[in-house]
Amino acid sequence: MANATPEHALVERYALAFALSPVPLLLVDASGHIRLVSDEMAALFEYAPDALLGAAVERLLPPDAQAHHPQLRQAYLENASKRPMGRGRELEGLSRTNRRIPLELGLTPVPHEGEVWTVVTAVDTSERRAKQRAIAARDAAAAHADQLAQLNDDLTQFAYAASHDLKAPLATIHGMLGLALEDLDEGHLENVKRDLAKLRSLAEHSAEKVEHVLQLARVGHDHLPRGGVALDALAMELWEEVTLGAASPPRFELDDGLPAPLRTVPQAIEVILRKLLSNAARYVDSAKGDPWVRLRARQERGWTVLELADNGVGMSHEQVKTAFQMFGRNSARSGHGLGLAVARRQVEGLGGTIRCESREGEGTTFEVRLPELP
Amino acid sequence: MTDPEGTVEGLVTVIVDDDENDRYLTRRFLGKHQEFGEVLEARTGNEFLQEIADGGKLELLTKGRVLVLMDINMPGLNGFQTAEALAERVARNEVPASVVVLMFTSSNNPQDRARAEAISIVQGYIVKPIGHDNVKTLLEHWQASQG
Numbered sequence: 302m303a304n305a306t307p308e309h310a311l312v313e314r315y316a317l318a319f320a321l322s323p324v325p326l327l328l329v330d331a332s333g334h335i336r337l338v339s340d341e342m343a344a345l346f347e348y349a350p351d352a353l354l355g356a357a358v359e360r361l362l363p364p365d366a367q368a369h370h371p372q373l374r375q376a377y378l379e380n381a382s383k384r385p386m387g388r389g390r391e392l393e394g395l396s397r398t399n400r401r402i403p404l405e406l407g408l409t410p411v412p413h414e415g416e417v418w419t420v421v422t423a424v425d426t427s428e429r430r431a432k433q434r435a436i437a438a439r440d441a442a443a444a445h446a447d448q449l450a451q452l453n454d455d456l457t458q459f460a461y462a463a464s465h466d467l468k469a470p471l472a473t474i475h476g477m478l479g480l481a482l483e484d485l486d487e488g489h490l491e492n493v494k495r496d497l498a499k500l501r502s503l504a505e506h507s508a509e510k511v512e513h514v515l516q517l518a519r520v521g522h523d524h525l526p527r528g529g530v531a532l533d534a535l536a537m538e539l540w541e542e543v544t545l546g547a548a549s550p551p552r553f554e555l556d557d558g559l560p561a562p563l564r565t566v567p568q569a570i571e572v573i574l575r576k577l578l579s580n581a582a583r584y585v586d587s588a589k590g591d592p593w594v595r596l597r598a599r600q601e602r603g604w605t606v607l608e609l610a611d612n613g614v615g616m617s618h619e620q621v622k623t624a625f626q627m628f629g630r631n632s633a634r635s636g637h638g639l640g641l642a643v644a645r646r647q648v649e650g651l652g653g654t655i656r657c658e659s660r661e662g663e664g665t666t667f668e669v670r671l672p673e674l675p
Numbered sequence: 676m677t678d679p680e681g682t683v684e685g686l687v688t689v690i691v692d693d694d695e696n697d698r699y700l701t702r703r704f705l706g707k708h709q710e711f712g713e714v715l716e717a718r719t720g721n722e723f724l725q726e727i728a729d730g731g732k733l734e735l736l737t738k739g740r741v742l743v744l745m746d747i748n749m750p751g752l753n754g755f756q757t758a759e760a761l762a763e764r765v766a767r768n769e770v771p772a773s774v775v776v777l778m779f780t781s782s783n784n785p786q787d788r789a790r791a792e793a794i795s796i797v798q799g800y801i802v803k804p805i806g807h808d809n810v811k812t813l814l815e816h817w818q819a820s821q822g
Contacts, residue, residue, distance in 0.1 A: 472781040476700045476804035499696050
């Protein structure tokens with residue numbers, strides 16, 4: 302049964318439809334007063350079936366929406382068409398007990414004797430929204446689980462790589478000690494000396510490797526001070542350091558346009574540049590007549606972009622893919638296989654990115670993008 | 676199997692290992708056992724395939740008695756990839772079918788062992804460090820592979 306103010310032709314015409322409709326319905330006259338209410342609509346707003354008749358439709362709105370509503374209603378009437386209300390917005394109604402009801406509303410204009418009345422359909426979307434929230438929460442939980450699984454994979458990978466690469470020299474040391482003892486028993490002192498020299502350099506090398514692993518683990522945990530870094534002076538100093546003792550180091554070109562002091566974490570930028578420069582010096586292609594390494598920089602929308610290019614031996618597509626992995630040594634010239642892994646973690650620790658392009662036999666370019674730090 | 680001097684006739688051992696110290700160690704320990712004759716070295720899997728397998732040294736030097744001690748973790752091709760490439764050459768009759776590969780590594784990882792088992796020409800898996808015990812194990816594996 303629909304509840305209506307009596308004696309209006311439109312009300313009479315719609316009464317049966319309202320009584321039969323499973324969807325909550327309202328008929329609102331041109332002045333915004335409620336003229337017909339379906340039982341479903343009254344129940345939705347927790348009113349007795351006829352309690353809303355004659356009331357302003359604003360009675361069904363939460364207080365924050367009431368003030369503007371007459372204007373919105375007027376605007377609608379001037380350009381009335383059948384359409385959903387508040388597309389893309391979450392609309393809410395207010396029940397008699399002040400419960401907010403999430404709603405999806407549809408408006409249908411009903412012209413009548415020079416006026417426009419409106420039939421309003423309302424769908425309570427609380428259930429749907431609760432489902433959406435549950436789905437969103439589930440998705441977030443799944444994403445979180447994925448993230449944890451990824452971290453766990455990384456950790457396993459790290460533990461595997463680190464334990465393997467740290468165990469290997471210990472096995473060698475073990476074997477070498479056995480050999481040295483035998484050489485000693487047999488009185489081959491020259492051999493003993495050679496074995497011990499190898500042992501010493503092995504131990505030294507292993508200690509360095511552990512130091513690199515520690516560097517990797519520390520990234521992001523040290524709260525290092527920020528400051529301005531003069532990239533040109535730093536790069537020059539580091540280049541001299543990494544090529545110290547090299548028979549014929551590549552020619553080092555420094556771009557004039559390096560930015561005036563870059564504000565960043567000086568200790569991090571030093572590690573990054575040292576790793577990249579030492580890499581460039583290491584993979585020089587001595588078959589080329591004029592081996593060079595070139596550092597350039599440019600500013601790009603608040604980012605400093607460093608580009609370190611060389612005409613060294615380069616890497617294959619496969620090698621580029623694993624270049625930043627821990628212990629990912631690509632050739633017999635490789636060091637501990639940690640340099641680029643450390644550089645990448647440092648760059649990411651500064652909120653930047655690093656990538657690498659390379660062609661075998663032609664050379665390699667690393668691009669480091671760093672944000673200006675406050 | 677062994678000649679009167681105890682050397683396995685014509686046996687050539689190839690050490691494939693990127694670690695100079697490990698090559699030195701293995702060579703020294705093998706040298707203490709008379710069963711081993713000539714010992715060759717390759718510093719990477721790529722070098723082994725190019726210079727020793729494709730270079731024809733396996734065929735020329737040995738008439739088919741070759742024992743390869745293959746490290747796993749090497750720059751470029753790792754030990755598995757190298758062994759697989761060698762198996763393909765055996766399948767194409769480019770390398771004597773009697774070649775025996777033993778993985779010789781510091782990794783005791785079950786996944787590595789499983790991967791080694793899946794490669795037809797790999798006849799054993801031995802964990803470093805090298806010592807006299809391991810040299811004996813190497814020989815046993817090799818002898819077992821000879822039926």
